[in-house]
Amino acid sequence: MTASSRRIGDRYVLGPDLASGGMATVHLGKQLGAEGFHRIVALKKLHGRFSADADIVDSFLAEAKVAASIRHPNVVAIQDVVREGDELFLVMDYVPGLSLARLMAGAETVRKVPPAIASAVLLNVLEGLEAAHGAAADDGTPLRLVHRDISPQNILVGADGAGRLIDFGVARSAARLKNTREGLVKGKLLYLPPEVVEGEAHGIAGDVFSAGAVLWEALVGKPVFAAETDGAITARILVGDVSPPSRSEPSVSEALDAVVLKALEHSARKRWKSAAEFAAALRVAAPPAPAAAVRAWLAQECGPTLEERSGQVRAFEVAALPDVASPARASLGAAEELETRPKPRRHAAAYGTTALVALLVAGGAALLSSRLRGESDLREAHAPDANALATARVDAMAPAAPLEASVLPAASAPPSPSAGGASTADAALGHEAGVVGAIARPAALPRPAPSASAQKSLDCRVPYRLDSEGNRIYRRECLQ
Structure with missing residues (x-):
């Protein structure tokens, strides 16, 4: 990570600056999310x-906040507002x-732009x-949004060949401030309509005029x-003395001259009535060039600059994050650990199905009754390590259902040999029986632990013995 990078709030990393204007500086930024998610954004920092x-x-x-309501592919809208101490940032798509x-x-x-481009x-x-002029609030009330600062500085030509308008919301603030902060909008005077x-x-007619001034300049x-x-x-x-563009650039047609001059009419009433009407004419x-032609022109005119910018973005994207745990990730805790543990092997699942059939045939309803009373003891005898792991991890999580506590941790731990000398396969069967018990019933209600005297007189943690052929012989006293 570059030396200038730092955390902004819980979800963003501030990167190197890209450009600076009268009111703010635009930085590369990184938006952070859970599971290592991140994406590159633009962070506009208001000058101190x-x-x-x-x-x-x-x-x-x-x-x-109002400008954030604009949703259109040709408008780079504000996605978030972040305050860090005395600093204020607007978050936008990069x-x-x-x-x-x-x-x-x-x-x-040359500085001229071909007419089709x-x-x-x-x-x-x-x-x-x-889209901005016609935007409405959630209740349908027109917002009457006017950009007020259309200029070449606020038009972005993307590497995808599309033009986009930026700085909605900031523009009105700049317009309000121009009468009280000398020099704040210096350089934008060139695009102001005469009525302003x-x-x-x-108003809308003023935005049409400014767009016409940008087209004339291009x-x-x-x-x-x-x-x-x-x-x-x-x-x-x-004075409003505007010459047709073709007088300086012969490649401009008379028809295009007429469209531009109408947008630049001194009287607002004589201009195009809307941005849509201007666009149709x-x-x-x-006729516009296709996006591929715009991309080719962009690469031809500013290829080295674009390559330098791309390298800067790539370096920032792969840079290590500051050594400060994000609350978004910290809140995952043990839940994230459980989900990222190795999954059970396929053959274990198949073996468990066979064990399930054997248990149902051999034990029937009596076994399930025994499991309801002594499940925790049986699991302790067959897989003590998995049970301890489950306890430690589940305690670290928010309260979970008993089914999750019984099944998830034990399923990924290998079965341990039983204290009574059962084979590894028998231990696996016992483990699967625990899974069956958990699935075959709703979440278990808390019940008192058996007394010491009861455990001594009747120990049913392993409710069977093995005969010479390896068959299970269940203890009669444990089936009651």
């Missing part, structure tokens, strides 16, 4: 300066891949966005409202 602010944390947590921002910045050839990625994002810049609410290779200063960027957004204007 925000973790200490109660108002920020409360807003962050409230919206993270998706191998890179952000669209990283892809365009790290491309080995851009269409495929944005269609996935719009489908996830539509002017102080109005950010096609052209630079932000649509790029300028030297924030003031200049703001002025360009408010985009699919016609620029």
